[in-house]
Amino acid sequence: MPILEIKEVTKNYGDFTAVEDVSMAIEPGEVYGFIGPNGAGKSTTIRMIIGAIGITKGQIFVDDMDVSKDKKYLSKISYVPGDVSLWPNLTGMEVINFLMAARGYKDTKRRDELIETFRLDPHKKSKTYSKGNRQKVALISAFCSDAELYIFDEPTSGLDPLMEHTFHEEVKRLKQEGKSVLLSSHILSEVEKLADRISIIKDGKIVESGRFSELSHITRMKYIIESNEDISPIKQLDYVHNVEEEGKQLHLLVDNESIPDFLNELKTYKITHLETEPAKLEDIFLRFYEASR
CATH class of the missing domain: 3.40.50.300 (P-loop containing nucleotide triphosphate hydrolases)
Incomplete structure (x- = not known):
């Protein structure tokens, strides 16, 4: 009870x-x-x-x-x-x-x-x-x-x-x-x-x-990527958000449901550095509020 x-x-x-x-x-x-x-x-x-x-x-x-x-x-x-x-x-x-x-x-x-x-x-x-x-x-x-x-x-x-x-x-x-x-x-x-x-x-x-794990459909995953090539077109993808440039690196968020598409896109570049961070509750929170305004 x-x-x-x-x-x-x-x-x-x-x-x-x-x-x-x-x-x-x-x-x-x-x-x-x-x-x-x-x-x-x-x-x-x-x-x-x-x-x-x-x-x-x-x-x-x-x-x-x-x-x-x-x-x-x-x-x-x-x-x-x-x-x-x-x-x-x-x-x-x-x-x-x-x-x-x-x-x-x-x-x-x-x-x-x-x-x-x-x-x-x-x-x-x-x-x-x-x-x-x-x-x-x-x-x-x-x-x-x-x-x-x-x-x-x-x-x-x-x-x-x-x-x-x-x-x-x-x-x-x-x-x-x-x-x-x-x-x-x-x-x-x-x-x-x-x-x-x-x-x-x-x-x-x-x-x-x-539960936190059950809310994955409204999360975004953070990626940090770097390449000696021009990877600026990645910034224009519909499922990529909050892009920040730090030197040669791009820091960005990717819609959880679009991660396979994002990884396929990365295959077209010679990536020299790839780092991910797991979804946080704040990402869930911000994503949902942005989507429902």
Whole structure:
């Protein structure tokens, strides 16, 4: 049984449709990536999951509980937004302790480990914290909870690369413990590293879902080629994109489905250097958005 199931959910604000017929299901122990640019509908969908806003149409179930009817499901969720607000006159430790107490969590050893891991000074008042430190307080509090579903909405906003890595390691730990994670982000490399499956949302609609390997039909492969001959005609091929010249080398992207045609074209030249790079989630993302504008 999925820990989270979203069935054809729509959210209207008057005549404006922010989310339309969104469906997805997250299994226990799965990290699910939810990607799209700012304004695509990611945060609106999450707000409906956590009950912050109502659902216009459709249903959302957490651990088989209908979120519009049974608020007991909230005990199953731990949520971190992308822009955290804290009580300004409380210290970081006081905020963490309060949130732990609210969830009935008493493992202070785990709390202290996380504070050290995230390099937080917990004795400063929250009003003195930078955006990154406020984010750390929220993440520590979330990882201290014994939730079944962790929802992170742009969770590494404001964190430096070292702390981003720390966050990634903690998400992997959750997965090993059989917990589920919904990771909403526009940082594609982050989702690519962590997610088992992804959904791409555009203009409030899910336009692609699946495992990374299953989305090969909208990818492009990167090639770096070099020749002592004039290979400039390659730049004019319909399936070749984003061409950059670096000395004698051409750096370019080729539509995945046209790779056989591209390799046949290369046979007509005396290529002295050929290098490829595998498709990345960012290539999938950009390709799809370019194609669907």
